[in-house]
């Protein structure tokens with residue numbers, strides 16, 4: 001299966017041509033993204049907004065071999081019916097083309113073509129074959145999700161397509177659909193664009209055990225949720241975690257973020273944030289050549305039925321001279337997340353959020369709160385704890401304990417320890433005990449087999465504490481931070497919400 005990203009941007013593209021925000025400024029300088037569309041094997045196109053045919057031409061991609069056009073919904077960034085008219089003026093005019101989409105999307109095409117070409121394109125003998133797609137199978141047929149897939153194309157060149165329910169749509173365009181596509185060589189792709197989260201239950205059931213080669217998920221909203229029915233960075237991560245729990249995303253799966261807008265942080269920061277989730281945002285024009293796969297035996301359990309084959313690296317399209325080459329980040333199989341990560345920062349710097357976002361796409365996480373509230377009646381403290389808890393996914397379990405050593409020595413899902421400063425504060429009354437336990441903690445940290453991200457406080461940069469207790473706390477935590485950092489695979493500092501890697505440095509191998 002060959003997957004070409006003809007576009008990876010939002011409706012308005014990134015940069016939005018009218019906009020002078022910092023995110024658009026970065027995109028203008030480095031990487032222009034047009035409306036999202038994905039070409040499979042040069043035969044099947046997922047979505048075709050007005051930008052898309054021109055982008056294909058600029059990338060040197062011909063659409064003459066297209067046999068199947070799958071439209072997710074009738075929002076105008078996914079459906080430019082004029083493309084079908086331009087096609088009718090070309091050498092491809094007489095060749096058959098399946099136009100698959102929700103009924104409202106097909107109606108837009110028919111109305112446009114009837115108006116401008118003078119005849120209903122759905123008439124007998126037309127090159128266009130209109131195939132209504134609603135979630136759950138062909139047309140309005142019932143059945144459980146994933147049953148009765150559409151068969152597009154004949155024999156060895158045929159595609160199996162399952163429309164799945166999205167969380168996106170409106171009264172005027174009806175519900176949008178996502179597409180599960182199986183290519184003739186067995187390659188499997190999920191096109192998750194556009195949708196908000198959580199995905200409808202029948203869709204989650206249908207993707208269970210699919211062990212996709214490629215999962216394309218929209219991530220329109222970045223750090224600014226609330227625009228339309230879309231995913232943001234946090235809900236994108238939580239959806240990836242859900243797909244991992246269900247065996248839809250497995251070790252070899254390429255998880256790609258598309259439909260990207262300027263609501264995202266600038267592209268370099270977005271790439272860093274996505275990499276933490278095992279995802280990437282390749283540029284427009286990126287090509288994935290995926291090795292043929294054995295057919296997947298249908299399974300009902302979350303366990304994948306086949307071992308994913310190693311994914312091939314993203315290769316830039318031949319002859320494609322984009323301002324920035326498509327990313328060639330290693331596949332998730334080659335990318336083991338760092339084992340022990342220490343994140344330091346000042347009060348309200350964003351260090352806890354930075355720690356949490358490293359684990360958001362994990363199927364399960366144990367959140368370790370290192371202290372009970374110092375005073376249960378402290379309303380401010382309680383509110384702060386509640387806010388922290390609110391931010392964490394429902395699938396995370398919370399443990400309140402000072403016994404970090406036991407957790408580090410036991411097997412289990414990744415740990416998020418928040419934080420080391422509270423742990424020191426809780427033991428401060430007994431200096432001898434604190435010294436002993438700090439030594440044990442460093443040893444356990446050094447030898448743990450578990451993946452762990454710990455948050456600590458940066459102390460000593462401000463005024464000297466006025467009390468003896470304060471000075472003792474500063475010294476004990478400062479020493480412990482240095483020892484934990486020395487035994488960490490990565491050390492980060494968060495300053496004013498911006499994460500800076502202290503170790504290993506960017507120039508290190």
Ligand SMILES: [Zn+2]
Pocket residue numbers: 010011075077078194259
């Ligand atoms: Zn859209």
Ligand SMILES: [Zn+2]
Pocket residue numbers: 015016019020021022023024025262
């Ligand atoms: Zn902007």
Ligand SMILES: [Zn+2]
Pocket residue numbers: 073075168194
């Ligand atoms: Zn839409």
